Amino acid sequence: MFKVNEDYLKLPGSYLFSTIGKKVAAFQEANPDKGIIRLGIGDVTQPLAPSIIKALHSAVEEMAHEETFHGYAPDLGYEFLRSAMAKNDYQNRGCDIEADEIFISDGAKCDSGNIQEIFSRDCKIAVCDPVYPVYVDTNVMAGRTGVYDAVTETWSDVIYMPCTKETDFAPELPKETPDIIYLCFPNNPTGSTITKAQLQAWVDYANKNGAVIIYDAAYEAYISEEDVPHSIYECDGARTCAIELRSFSKNAGFTGVRLGATVIPKEVKCGEVMLHSLWARRHGTKYNGAPYIVQKAGEAVYSEAGKAELKEQIAYYMRNAKVIYEGLKGAGYNVSGGVNAPYIWLEIPKGMTSWEFFDCLLERANVVGTPGSGFGPSGEGYFRLTAFGSYETTVEAIERIRKM
Template sequence: MKLNNGLLALEEDYVFSEVSRRVRRFASQNPDARLISLGIGDVRGPICPAVTRAMRQAVADQARQRTFHGYGPEQGYQFLRQAVAAALTQRGAPVPPRDIFISDGAKTDLGGIFDLFAPGGAVLLCDPTYPAVRDDCRMRGMRPVSLPGTEANGFLPLPPAGDGEVDAVYLCSPANPTGAVYDRDQLAAWVEYARSREALLIFDSAYESFITDPKLPRSIYEIPGAKNCAVEIGSFSKVAGFTGTRCGYTVFPTELQVRGVSLQGLWRRRLASRSNGVAYVVQRGAAAVYSPAGRQQTARALAVYRENSRRLAAALTAAGLPHWGGQHSPYLWLKCPRGLSSWGFFDFLLQYGNLVGTPGIGFGPMGEGYFRLSAFGDPASVEQACDRLPRTLEFLR
């Protein structure tokens, strides 16, 4: 039996698994510690009433012969595809329902999209970036090529010079982990680059709902020419609290072709073999996110996380720690004080402040010396964390 060399080459522990391991060990040794987690990007608030009401009705549908649903369409029910398309169109990114494909979350499609490529191809990844994407590249025999994100470029790398062959580019905006957001001109440069190289631009818009400035694009399809080179992967996890319910979508424009081959057609064929679709109950809940009540209720939940971001940013400023993100993102990216390494600062915060974050090195080599905090917490815990942070840093003086 021959094993997958790409899988064998992965680091033994995924960064969030190692965070959990260290936290469990500390908690077992310090049972009285009151830990506050600002680490993993998991929401804390419940799913809103409009969504749960729709899901209860969908469960009732499944209990009646007349309204029972078995296998659904692999690409998603039309009612949800229409709702997603209408929302994108309303935001200035017109997309027809036929281009929408429903999934059980952005992470699934981010991994699966590399099935489209022959092994050995090059994928440009911002560094630091969401670590699962780099792992997905390696597992499928692709070659990740890092684009350094630095303080000098605002953690927003632009297209590289040179004529090297490129198969795909992965961008996340607002970015995980740095919270940086590409503007229209910057995304236009990436669209031009992808089209000139006949490369696929993979645009991760999981955090688009945190953008409040109308001048900043929330969809790649707000950029002219993007439908000829880009797919967009969206999620209900953060906007509607679906981290445990699981639903997302990917947009494959009809215009997107490579050497005369429709990528939408390839994706549709892949889904036919790989998926039986997302549960009817979940899709009904996701569609309710776009109802008038759903929009109002999810907006209130997002406002809580935005306020958490504001408080954390104010605490970091008061503590004199350079930081980025937070304004249009649930993540704050800070520079570790006193030259501490990422894991060194993690252990310091855990021991002296009983605070949990995510070490930057887990997002790539360029993340060393940086640290990510998440605003996905309940307000009371975030307020306590903001009080603890300056007192904790006193131990470094």
């Protein structure tokens, strides 16, 4: 008889957003007349920008002709996209990253989940708490996290770095030394950021302790303040200790189109072994490349017209963030985030759990948000709202919450 991977059985409950989806569906079925506003899942709502649509159409047309048809994409991505990224995301910002250090993929979720495969099962991970759930869950699946304690909602072999209002929603250097450190700034779910000096301290710590940082920069495009780094490679020494994840989902609305990238400088090594070579091997073996038409659409993100259109799109979402932030603050809530990120992190009234607040908001305001505890134990007491709705529904949602 076959056996299953028992590490999967250790995963508690279902995935956060499936639970929310089920609760919302049940509420809608019981209350078909209620107009629910969804500010929960971090999915975009604006259509793709004109330059991207144009690039998609033109690439589709190429696929219709023998001379311009494209089959399998190169494992690591088309040169035109890797060069555009190297230039615009890195070299123009003074970061020393070459096109051949960028691996194109179909998004940061897969990459952030798969990257752990190239590390030993013995490696100890450190994560921010609260955190994007994929980092921990994929390490659970790989058998790297020890035993789950249902009371504290923590794993025995994971180093948790609480990010609460006491730490200004930033992680502190852990007492126990990790091998792999997951950082994500601007942060999902708290919407917080760290300064370049703070990030430099992490890079120095990782280099000193022989750790690797997996830096998720999925929300980089939302940074509005000067001192906030757009890439970890802005820090000295990051080329020897950092992997960076990039996504086209939130900067260009590609959640349904699917495109991302992982950057691994050739200097990140374990002894003589380059992580770059391991990831290249993994990519070549398990992945057949993001579609040509999607990579052409990705290239359009870096065109002058594309950049201008996307700047406007981000400004649209950030106007929503301001509506949420100021509306809730005006209603007496403690709120953070929403300045360099499309997420607003709200402290819920004392005496309620974040799931109770979720139910209350759904029932009384018909607004869906995300309970903070779904992102880790230190998320208890908080609630995430996203700026990805339309302006009108966002204004309406905040009005409803204020009246609650």
